Amino acid sequence: MNGMWSVPGYSQIRELGSGASGRVVLAVHDGTGTAVAVKYLNDRMLENPAFVREFRAEAQLLGALGSPYVVGLYEYVEAPGGAAIVMELVDGIPLNALLKQCGQTGPEAALVLLKGSLLGLADAHRAGVVHRDYKPANVLVAADGTSKLVDFGIATPMGTTPGAAGTPAYMAPEQWQGRPASPAADVYAATATFFECLTGRKPYDGQSFAELAVQHVEAPVPETEAPEPVRPLIRRGLAKAPEQRPEDAEAFVAELEGVARAAYGPEWEERGQRKLAALAALLPLLFPSAGAPAQGTTALATTVLPQPPVTWSPGRRGLVAAGATLVLGVLAVFGYQAVGAEPAGAKALNAFATSSASGPAPASPSAEPSIPPSPSPSPSPSPSPSATPSPSASAAPSHSGPPSPTPTPTKSPTPTPSPSVLVSAVSVTLKASPTVGDALVSLNAKGGSVTVVLEWFRGDAPNALTVADGTDSLTAPAGPQSTVSQRHAIARGGACYLTVRVSTKPAASPQYAYATSQIPRCVVVPR
Incomplete structure (x- = not known):
């Protein structure tokens, strides 16, 4: 990796910010003149599949939100030379x-x-x-x-x-x-x-x-x-x-x-x-626009993130190995109990901890130290998402100018093949008695069997994931209307609602399906 890879179809203007995990640059979409912010994963992170997988998950999350209060996704590009999230430029x-x-x-x-x-x-x-x-x-x-x-x-x-x-x-x-x-x-x-x-x-x-x-x-x-x-x-x-x-x-x-x-x-x-x-x-x-010649419309690039078969995992955005080790060492000191004394090495830890490249931010202001999680090992590498021409996943407004009626396609790197097993249309229904919950999961599984994970929670409100109540794992056969059922014994604890959260391996989109049921004969006390 030489650190010089850039997203095809964009001309870089200048760097806006950098951090432990990468850098953010101001760029212009060659086809439309749209000013964008491009977040690049750094070379060290690219060498670890877990970091790449979670960088990809960040892009998928942005594409799914579509919120006017959150920076919008234009496209995600992944190639042998690098990975990048092309985002709305907020001036x-x-x-x-x-x-x-x-x-x-x-x-x-x-x-x-x-x-x-x-x-x-x-x-x-x-x-x-x-x-x-x-x-x-x-x-x-x-x-x-x-x-x-x-x-x-x-x-x-x-x-x-x-x-x-x-x-x-x-x-x-x-x-x-x-x-x-x-x-x-x-x-x-x-x-x-x-x-x-x-x-x-x-x-x-x-x-x-x-x-x-x-x-x-x-x-x-x-x-x-x-x-x-x-x-x-x-x-x-x-x-x-x-x-x-x-x-x-x-x-x-x-x-x-x-x-x-x-x-x-x-x-x-x-x-x-x-x-x-x-x-x-x-x-x-x-402001990103200060001194930059970039002008144009807010037409969106046309590559959108498909639904990759990846699961969320806690690790990514780590420090270098020494910094991550120091973070874990300090955190282990207090665990569930806060301590009153500064542990040995805390000052050194402060020196290692850095903020990530957080969107189109200038490099000049000092950044708060962060504690990023370390990557979790993955049982198997996830294939790269393909880049398919279609409307953008996000239509969040930009400060770059008025929207253009016809976006121009961009060229993206050659996609890797899609997985052999595809999962979609996951749903779950739940019935609860005073002591057990019965869940019925239905899904479409193309290409093979699917692992279905049911996570049970108790709480005082519908869909409250307050108290974990166990996890079950089942195998659903391939088919357009595959179903599996699971009975779960509810632990004693006084909560009045039982919620089940369902996920699959490979992952579907949305990643989770939820169902909740009030436990009979349980009285919810107003607060």
């Missing part, structure tokens, strides 16, 4: 650069930023995904005061336990403790960023990973440092226990709007957006 600056310049945004602007970010997170949560690395560097503020969320590189499905990963200053207590990923962790990180916008500093100022872990897990919520009208949001969003926070980003938006309207009147959002636009205007040279 904006990262929030961390804006905060470095102005210190604070004021409450109305901070509320606008929080609302926009929560709406992006809400779209991810509805898709069953937890971002896990929300922070100012991953929020881009456009010239008009709007914002978009970027970098889903360490995102993971809800309910999985991928280990501790994220950016320490914004990690929820349960992230430090390696507990299952939940939307409440994203709510925590968004609130920590909201606090920083209000006060000009992070909620906790520990100088080492161990010190930060203790503060996030045990220290009181510093709500009194925020303006009094918004303290309820700080108190709720930074609650130590995930069940004491809003259950997801959508629920937090409702609380935010009620607080904002009561405190600042019906015009708070318009004033806040104007304030953000004014603050962004103070940093004109940090």
Whole structure:
């Protein structure tokens, strides 16, 4: 690998940012003149199939979201020379650069930023995904005061336990403790960023990973440092226990709007957006468009990501081997119990930890150290996705100009063959008695038999993946209407809903199917 590979059909203009996992460049689509941001996986990561697989999964996630509050996917390209995600160019600056310049945004602007970010997170949560690395560097503020969320590189499905990963200053207590990923962790990180916008500093100022872990897990919520009208949001969003926070980003938006309207009147959002636009205007040279000749429409490149047979796995976006080893060593010190002393090697760990290349971000602002997970071994390599001409997977707006009615195709590398077994149309129904749940899974399996994995959860609300209740694995025969059934004994624990999450190997799209049922004779007590 010589590091010089570039996506065919695009002309590079300049680098916008770089990190441990790769770099982001400003480029122009040769066929339409569309300005784009291209995220390249670095050469070291390309040598590990696990990193490539999860880089591909990040692209698939972006393509599936299609949210106006999340940077959009144009195409994904993978070849022997490299791998790249071609994204919508948001002509904006990262929030961390804006905060470095102005210190604070004021409450109305901070509320606008929080609302926009929560709406992006809400779209991810509805898709069953937890971002896990929300922070100012991953929020881009456009010239008009709007914002978009970027970098889903360490995102993971809800309910999985991928280990501790994220950016320490914004990690929820349960992230430090390696507990299952939940939307409440994203709510925590968004609130920590909201606090920083209000006060000009992070909620906790520990100088080492161990010190930060203790503060996030045990220290009181510093709500009194925020303006009094918004303290309820700080108190709720930074609650130590995930069940004491809003259950997801959508629920937090409702609380935010009620607080904002009561405190600042019906015009708070318009004033806040104007304030953000004014603050962004103070940093004109940090916009991707500054000094760049790229002009054109926002026509989308026409390669879309097909449904590759890959499964989510927690590892990727690692540090170099020495850095990853140090991260694991420090995290092992506290596990489920926070410690009060800085472990040996924590300062060295800080030196190794780096942020990823998070979308079209300038290289000048300093980046927060991150704890990325290490790659998980895969039982077999996943084939590369093919690049097929069809409409783009995302139609999220760009700040580059008006849309063009007819996108121009781009040439992509020769695709690798598709797998011999294809899975689609996965669905599940569930019936629960007081002691057992009966699930019936149906699917289309072409080319061979399929492994069906059923993960059981108990909770106090429908589709709540609160308490893991076991896993079953079955084999479904090939066929257009293949079915398998499974009976599951419900563990005692008081929860009133049983949920089953179904996935397959090879993976279908969407990756998961869900069903939930209220357990008879169980009384849900209102909170």
